[in-house]
Amino acid sequence: MRRVTLYDSMTRTTRDFAPMLPPRVGLFVCGLTPYDRAHVGHGRGFVIFDMVARALRRWGYRVLYVQSVTNIDDKVIARAAATGADPLALSDRNFREYLALAERLRIRSVNYYAYSTDHLPDILAQVGQLLDRGFAYVAADGSVYFSVAKFPAYGRLSGQKVEALQPGARLAPDERKAAPEDFVLWKAARPGEPAWESPWGPGRPGWHIEDTAITSRIFGPRYDLHGGGLDLIFPHHEAEIAQAESATGAAPLVNYWMHWGLLTLRGEKMSKSIGNTSSLEGALEAVGPDVLRFYYLNAHYRSPLEFDEAKSLAEAVEAYGRLARPADRIDELLARDGPERAGEELSEARRSAADDLVEQLDRTLANDFASREAIALLFGWSRTLAEDLDGLARWSGAALEQLAAPYRWGEEVLGLFGRAAAGPSGALPGAVAAAIAARRRARERGDFAEADRIRSELRAAGIELEDGPAGTRWTTTDRA
């Protein structure tokens, strides 16, 4: 297992990562409340933790990655009521849509998506435990609240003092609570709302309880790593700590807390509540998974990241294109001629440069997942290879694989360099290959009007031609 350091929000320091039962790692990330469609901001956190899980696995850790799905809550109910839909059907549909996007974004590292409603027995058990141990109370309407006064460590993660909080700063205080800082574990159902039976009457889980019920079930009372957006630190993660540590008596609930920075739009947080969102699907449609992942990972995970609809993705398209070009050329050659293709072998110096770079990439990323720095290293490799792109054709299959090693690393860990559309002319369908040949003949006899006509015809069909010293190359403009 590689040594990994990461910034822990609880201690506000960068620490060596030491799982409790190496090489096993329990990883939990707060997922979506799918009352609406996912936006670009959601994608950031999930791509970041996809990278974290991929990297840890590459480095020898056995990661069990669980992500929650808050499929029942006030917003789901409100949205369902507004649209006449069934709440659970609504959240299920939105979540399935997200899953399809996640698949296209190559987010495949999550082992288990845990729906709140699939863990009701665990939730009821934990609420019961909190009541038995005296940390919670039942209100007149049958709702159950956690009594924050019973948990002195409350506020440690966020640095907040309970006395300094301003109840009602943004939301109207709930008058059923004994104290304004208390939070709800179980919400009594109002007429017409989805409800489950409980010892305290019909109701549904509060927002925070599902996550600790799920992690207690899967990991036990303590686990290694918890991720989430910076906006979840208070109150959500604070509440998780309070309820779980009170219910189980074991502490700390989590050994390492990682929080990612939010996406901003004109300097303001992108949020469904503010309404300044841009859909994840739209971004994925516009630029494809490689560019979108590149955009997310081209900033440190903890930094705020500005999403300018007019510029950010366009810039990422340019930058990623430059980064991936040599990788695409190598893959073209390998796809056309196979891994056994004949050619020169790499010099010892060249081969060890590739190996050294891969080691450097691992080392860089293992330092608090500095993906931006790793990408800068990959740019350096691309710059070297780009000096003689056409010259890549002289290498053997084995040599090309060695040159591609840093890109294979990027594929495995960052999920970039998807091998798709671009291809050499030889692999074209016959009709298109014939068109390119006809254009070549037209150019040779000086009939440029005909040559340009063929070029624009192919362009209309989604095929771009590129004339270079080594002949005409083509790429499709479709995106994977």
Place this chain on the structure above:
RNA sequence: GCCAAGGUGGCAGAAUGGUUAAUGCGGCGGACUGCAGAUCCGCUUCCUGGGGGUUCGAUUCCCUCCCUUGGCUCCA
């Protein structure tokens, strides 16, 4: 008011107690080209919010002030 995260070139964004502060975008120049585009090369050496302090040396560490964003019980 309190808590947290930030403030780096035209822009997006790294990093570090010490040679020219990474990388990319954009811009400019050149190569290539029938043309265009694409691509490649070079340049873009005057960028670390203000003020103090520690140090031989601070963008980095400390203090203070200013500003931005997030949170204060809905949020990725």
